[in-house]
Amino acid sequence: MTDLALLGGQPAFPEGLPFFRPATPPLERVTARLAPSYERGVLTNGPLVRELEAAAAERLGVPEVVAVASCTAGLMLVFQALARPGTAVVMPSFTFSATAHAARWAGAVPRFAECDAASCQLDVADAAIRLEGASVLVGTHVFGAPCAPEEVEKVGRAAGLAVVFDAAHGFGATRAGRPVGSFGDAEVFSLSPTKPMTAGEGGLVAVRDPELAARIRLGVDYGNPGDYDTRFAGLNARMSELHAAVALESLAELDEHLAIRRRLAARYQEALAAVPGVRPQAVDPGDASTWKDFTVIVDEEAYGLDRDTVAAALKAEGVDTRPYFHPPVHRQRAYADLGTPPLPVTDWVSDRVVSLPLWRDMPPAAVDRVVELLARLHERADAVRAAVGTTAGVRS
Ligand SMILES: Cc1ncc(COP(=O)(O)O)c(C=O)c1O
Numbered sequence: 055m056t057d058l059a060l061l062g063g064q065p066a067f068p069e070g071l072p073f074f075r076p077a078t079p080p081l082e083r084v085t086a087r088l089a090p091s092y093e094r095g096v097l098t099n100g101p102l103v104r105e106l107e108a109a110a111a112e113r114l115g116v117p118e119v120v121a122v123a124s125c126t127a128g129l130m131l132v133f134q135a136l137a138r139p140g141t142a143v144v145m146p147s148f149t150f151s152a153t154a155h156a157a158r159w160a161g162a163v164p165r166f167a168e169c170d171a172a173s174c175q176l177d178v179a180d181a182a183i184r185l186e187g188a189s190v191l192v193g194t195h196v197f198g199a200p201c202a203p204e205e206v207e208k209v210g211r212a213a214g215l216a217v218v219f220d221a222a223h224g225f226g227a228t229r230a231g232r233p234v235g236s237f238g239d240a241e242v243f244s245l246s247p248t249k250p251m252t253a254g255e256g257g258l259v260a261v262r263d264p265e266l267a268a269r270i271r272l273g274v275d276y277g278n279p280g281d282y283d284t285r286f287a288g289l290n291a292r293m294s295e296l297h298a299a300v301a302l303e304s305l306a307e308l309d310e311h312l313a314i315r316r317r318l319a320a321r322y323q324e325a326l327a328a329v330p331g332v333r334p335q336a337v338d339p340g341d342a343s344t345w346k347d348f349t350v351i352v353d354e355e356a357y358g359l360d361r362d363t364v365a366a367a368l369k370a371e372g373v374d375t376r377p378y379f380h381p382p383v384h385r386q387r388a389y390a391d392l393g394t395p396p397l398p399v400t401d402w403v404s405d406r407v408v409s410l411p412l413w414r415d416m417p418p419a420a421v422d423r424v425v426e427l428l429a430r431l432h433e434r435a436d437a438v439r440a441a442v443g444t445t446a447g448v449r450s
Contacts, residue, residue, distance in 0.1 A: 060366070071411050113235075132156075133162055157190075174335050178202065193206040210238075248346070253301035318421055
């Protein structure tokens with residue numbers, strides 16, 4: 055191996071190694087599937103959307119799935135239905151901002167709880183002591199790994215709350231064999247381009263109670279049951295037939311796609327075991343993650359470098375990474391007004407996470423090369439630290 059790029063060597067990936075590439079199903083299959091709706095002039099909320107909802111419900115083992123325009127819109131409608139106005143919706147801060155935005159749009163107040171330092175998932179015991187005056191408890195299946203949903207459900211139910219999961223990353227994940235999507239009052243998936251199952255843009259709301267499903271269905275269409283006498287302030291959150299055609303084809307190849315992601319993640323895990331101070335997100339044995347992201351925690355003491363230096367050094371090699379989720383939601387300016395008390399574990403995790411490239415068509419050899427780079431960075435940590443100290447603008 056030549057020297058590290060940061061130390062004057064050639065970049066390991068001169069063409070660049072992207073963080074992700076969307077797993078687009080073959081265009082000719084999408085257009086063939088779309089054609090009947092398109093040629094009849096049915097562009098939205100038609101037979102393909104119904105077919106997608108039925109296929110998703112069958113796969114998840116739930117009575118109803120409602121297709122929506124995005125996971126954010128799905129969460130907004132679910133919180134509007136379940137959160138009493140002005141009450142707290144308790145959720146992890148270590149999640150994507152949309153979880154909190156949706157609660158706020160629905161007239162509720164996000165209240166943030168800690169995450170677990172190994173799994174990065176909601177710390178259920180910590181959430182349990184923050185439930186006073188709340189109406190909903192939310193778990194996020196972080197990076198596509200199940201967040202012990204039965205435990206979240208138990209704590210939420212015991213306090214008399216509705217239980218919702220932000221399953222944006224989780225379509226295809228299982229918890230001890232049971233599909234993510236079948237827990238709580240509602241689970242909401244994203245089908246945006248970064249997700250293993252994609253529609254381009256879109257979401258799915260999996261619901262067990264038919265009344266809640268009917269309410270979400272109404273909310274997707276302005277709250278208008280068809281007589282233009284709207285029953286509440288709904289949205290236009292309909293899914294188009296075009297998006298449903300992409301999603302159906304994406305679903306058709308999902309298992310094959312997830313098998314590839316799981317092999318790449320296992321390859322990362324195995325190789326990283328030899329690199330001190332770089333620890334992949336812990337996933338409970340018996341659970342299957344979608345590995346929407348493969349995220350590691352960089353422990354500066356054991357590794358020799360902090361997360362930002364690792365990201366900068368990988369960037370110099372052509373490797374694109376993301377600090378998911380940093381900053382955590384309680385530290386974002388949008389929620390400064392809440393004055394959230396300190397969440398030290400969340401801050402600790404958020405300061406140390408870096409998500410590494412993982413996508414369907416990524417060559418397995420690229421995983422090996424990224425891990426080799428991480429090992430080399432650890433070996434040359436002193437030199438890298440010195441170089442970063444003298445290289446203006448490397449640490450941004
Ligand atoms: C955890 C989480 N929740 C919600 C969303 C929002 O999904 P969408 O872009 O479909 O609205 C995302 C987006 O990536 C996410 O990561």
